[in-house]
Amino acid sequence: MKLDNYDRTLLAALQGDGRVPQSELGQRAHLSTAAVNRRLKLLEGAGVIEKFSAQLNPRALGYDLTVIVEVKAENERAHLLDEMQRRFAACPQVQQCYYVTGEWDFVLIFLVRSMDQYVELTRELFFESGNVKSFNTLVVMNRVKTGSTVPVDMA
Amino acid sequence: MKLDNYDRTLLAALQGDGRVPQSELGQRAHLSTAAVNRRLKLLEGAGVIEKFSAQLNPRALGYDLTVIVEVKAENERAHLLDEMQRRFAACPQVQQCYYVTGEWDFVLIFLVRSMDQYVELTRELFFESGNVKSFNTLVVMNRVKTGSTVPVDMA
DNA sequence: CCTGAAATATCTAAAAG
DNA sequence: CTTTTAGATATTTCAGG
Numbered sequence: 001m002k003l004d005n006y007d008r009t010l011l012a013a014l015q016g017d018g019r020v021p022q023s024e025l026g027q028r029a030h031l032s033t034a035a036v037n038r039r040l041k042l043l044e045g046a047g048v049i050e051k052f053s054a055q056l057n058p059r060a061l062g063y064d065l066t067v068i069v070e071v072k073a074e075n076e077r078a079h080l081l082d083e084m085q086r087r088f089a090a091c092p093q094v095q096q097c098y099y100v101t102g103e104w105d106f107v108l109i110f111l112v113r114s115m116d117q118y119v120e121l122t123r124e125l126f127f128e129s130g131n132v133k134s135f136n137t138l139v140v141m142n143r144v145k146t147g148s149t150v151p152v153d154m155a
Numbered sequence: 156m157k158l159d160n161y162d163r164t165l166l167a168a169l170q171g172d173g174r175v176p177q178s179e180l181g182q183r184a185h186l187s188t189a190a191v192n193r194r195l196k197l198l199e200g201a202g203v204i205e206k207f208s209a210q211l212n213p214r215a216l217g218y219d220l221t222v223i224v225e226v227k228a229e230n231e232r233a234h235l236l237d238e239m240q241r242r243f244a245a246c247p248q249v250q251q252c253y254y255v256t257g258e259w260d261f262v263l264i265f266l267v268r269s270m271d272q273y274v275e276l277t278r279e280l281f282f283e284s285g286n287v288k289s290f291n292t293l294v295v296m297n298r299v300k301t302g303s304t305v306p307v308d309m310a
Numbered sequence: 311c312c313t314g315a316a317a318t319a320t321c322t323a324a325a326a327g
Numbered sequence: 328c329t330t331t332t333a334g335a336t337a338t339t340t341c342a343g344g
Contacts, residue, residue, distance in 0.1 A: 001215060003215070003216070008216075011209070011211055011216070014208070014209035015208055015209050015210075015211055016208065017206065017207065017208065018173055018174075018206070018207035018208040018209045019173075019207045021336075021337060021338090022337070022338065022339095023336090023337075023338095031312085031313095032312070032313050032314070033313095033314095033337085033338080033339095034312080034313065034314075034315095034339085034340085034341095035311080035312060035313080037338065037339065037340090038311095038312095041339095046215070047212050047215065048211065048212055048215040048216075049209050049210070049211060049212075050210040050211065050212050051172060051173070051209075051210050052172065052173035052174045052207065052208070052209050052210070053169070053170055053171065053172065053173040053207070053208065053210060054166070054169035054170050054173045054204050054206075054207050055170075055204070055205045055206050055207070055208060055303060056166055056170055056203065056204060056205065056305045056307075057202055057203050057204075057205050057305075058305045060156060060158070060201070060202065060203040061158070061163075061166070061203075061305050061306070061307060061308075062308075063305055063306065066253065068253060068255060068262050085297070085299045088299065088300065089299055089300040092304075092306040093306055094300060095300075095302070095303065095304060095305075096300055096301055096302070097299040097300040098221065098223060098293075098295045098297070098298060098299060099295070099296050099297035099299055100223060100293040100294060100295050100296060101293065101294040101296060102291075102292075102293050102294070104293065106299075107223050107293060111305060111306065136257075137257075138253075138255040138256065138257050138259065138262060139255060139256040139257070140253045140254070140255050141254050141255060141256060142240070142253070142254035143253060144240045144243065144244055144252040144253060144254055144261075145243065145244040145249060145250075145251055145252040146251055146303060147250070147251070147303055148210060148250065148301060148302055148303055149247075149250060150211045150212075150213045150216050150218055150250075150266060151216070151218065151247040151248055151266065152211075152216060153216075153217075176319085176320065176321085177320075177321070177322095178319095178320080178321095186328085186329095187328080187329060187330070188320095188321085189322090189323090189328095189329080189330080189331095190328065190329080192321070192322065192323085196322095311344105312343105312344080313342105313343090313344080314341105314342095314343095315340105315341090315342090316339105316340085316341080316342100317338100317339080317340075317341095318337100318338075318339070318340090319336100319337080319338065319339085320335105320336080320337065320338080321334105321335080321336070321337085322333100322334090322335075322336090323332100323333090323334090323335100324331100324332085324333090324334105325330105325331085325332080325333105326329100326330090326331090326332105327328105327329075327330085327331105
């Protein structure tokens with residue numbers, strides 16, 4: 001989909017605050033609310049806007065600990081890697097999972113209640129799997145910047 | 156703030172879709188819309204809901220490449236580490252930044268348009284900094300699971 | 311493609327049980 | 328907590344440039 005600067009203005013605003021009224025979006029982008037409405041529908045339909053969501057505070061839900069884990073697979077046959085990805089993605093405490101080049105095969109970011117819970121999850125996901133050769137745990141001391149913000153560059 | 160299962164139901168629903176009407180939230184949680192409204196105001200006021208936002212598709216905005224970078228600091232004096240964190244966080248292409256224990260000091264997740272842009276950013280952020288001892292680049296082949304979803308466990 | 315106005319839906323707050 | 332009410336806001340649609 002082709003985006004103009006009007007669209008980018010709307011996207012940047014809604015990424016910062018998903019509840020800005022369309023009337024105010026119109027003022028910021030110099031469009032009528034009807035034009036804003038039409039564009040938002042197109043942006044959502046085209047998948048440029050994937051979804052609107054509430055960002056929750058992990059602490060408030062008892063998730064105080066973030067752990068980053070690098071994982072090396074034992075066997076790299078495609079269907080085995082696929083199976084690992086599915087298993088990792090299916091775990092609610094695995095907030096993010098990336099398949100990467102280099103020394104490691106996966107990088108996972110866990111959100112857990114405690115070190116105990118993390119250890120328990122490593123058992124389930126790594127030890128019992130049979131296809132994890134090794135993994136390296138990085139404990140997060142400070143979540144300096146989080147979220148999934150995408151840069152929006154004006155033309 | 157103390158949460159009950161009503162709150163957790165609301166939070167889980169809004170994390171999945173930030174635009175579910177309060178009337179429908181009420182049906183799902185078995186609450187009146189008035190009760191939903193009151194609870195949401197409290198949840199937002201207490202910071203349990205940090206914000207509402209639109210989740211954008213990086214590809215649609217030209218950000219095709221995700222890179223994970225491990226960074227080791229030269230000098231670990233507190234104010235120098237603070238300065239690094241501020242600099243990393245201020246870069247729009249640094250989607251996430253974590254300060255971690257172990258062999259590395261920081262883990263960064265970049266969203267970039269191209270390898271060229273990544274190389275350029277490493278110059279700005281790492282080489283010209285004077286406080287980066289070394290860094291290791293992991294190129295993401297597949298974003299298996301992304302986002303910043305927090306597990307919501309019912310009591 | 312846009313605007314402006316009218317119709318719908320949603321949200322918010324208050325009152326009473 | 329509930330339901331109901333009423334008014335303010337927001338969204339969506341539609342007529343027309």
